[in-house]
Amino acid sequence: MLPRGSPAGAPRGRRHRGAYGDPVAARRLAGAVPGGGGGVRYVAIETATGATSIALGDGREMVAAAARTDRRGHVGFLVPALDFCFAQAGWRPQEIDVVAVDVGPGLFAGIRAGLATAQALAGAAGVPLAPVCSLDAVAFRAATGHRRIWAVVDARRREVAVAPYRPVPGGVVRDGPVELVGINGFRGLLEDDPSQKLVVGDWAALPEGELTGIHGVRTGGPRHPTASAVMEVARGLAERGAFPHPDEVRPFYLRDPDVTINWSDFRQEGPWPG
DSSP: OBSSSOOTTSOOOOEEETBTTBHHHHHHHTTOSTTOOSOOEEEEEEOSSSEEEEEEEETTEEEEEEEEEOTTOHHHHHHHHHHHHHHHHTOOGGGOSEEEEEEESSOHHHHHHHHHHHHHHHHHHTOOEEEEEHHHHHHHTOOOSSSEEEEEEEOSTTEEEEEEEEEETTEEEEOSOOEEEETTTHHHHHHTOOSOEEEEESGGGSOTTTTTTOTTEEEESOSSOOHHHHHHHHHHHHHHTEEEOGGGOOOOOSSOOSSOOOOHHHHHHOSSOO
């Protein structure tokens, strides 16, 4: 169930307890350090779609956030937005406990920018990195009591990434595979599903009328993943204290990228050099 546990589809690598084997950090992430003075401090980064956002949370309380809608401006937005959020929260980057990041599927350049920033931030602070699937973040915030949820993220090239979920108390459970389908192919998946369905996410990327006439289909929100939803899904990893090493987290593309970008220099220098 999301947010408990690792989101299916997120990259898997060598697992570590807490902050890479530190037992005190592991106990703090589990909320077991007496007199710790507050909850786990999260930074969440969402860049997989055109709606970029940053969120800082202390336990389950949101303390700062920033957002912008621009499919091309992820890199120029990220570091100023993080600086703004840290200032609003009164935190330093070294005082965080977990960095959560949307690893896709979605926009290739956005995913890479967000992941490189998250890896640099987690590496500099020496804290775990929690990878979250964009479809999980969309589905988690879907408002439905009984309908099966189909989450959609625009993958460009007239394709969409989709996955089905069922609502459960406190979250959702993915009950089918993540698939990359043509914008005209999604209809077939819905027609083969006899249940009552709620389509959320980038359904506006589908051709006009594509969902018309399909039995039991409604559309709704959210229209895109948010950093706050990424943070909520990532809490499951923090509760278990099991994380991949930041350098082992990979983008979840579903197909080969349009271009190859070398982010190694950015990760080595970090978003806050010197």
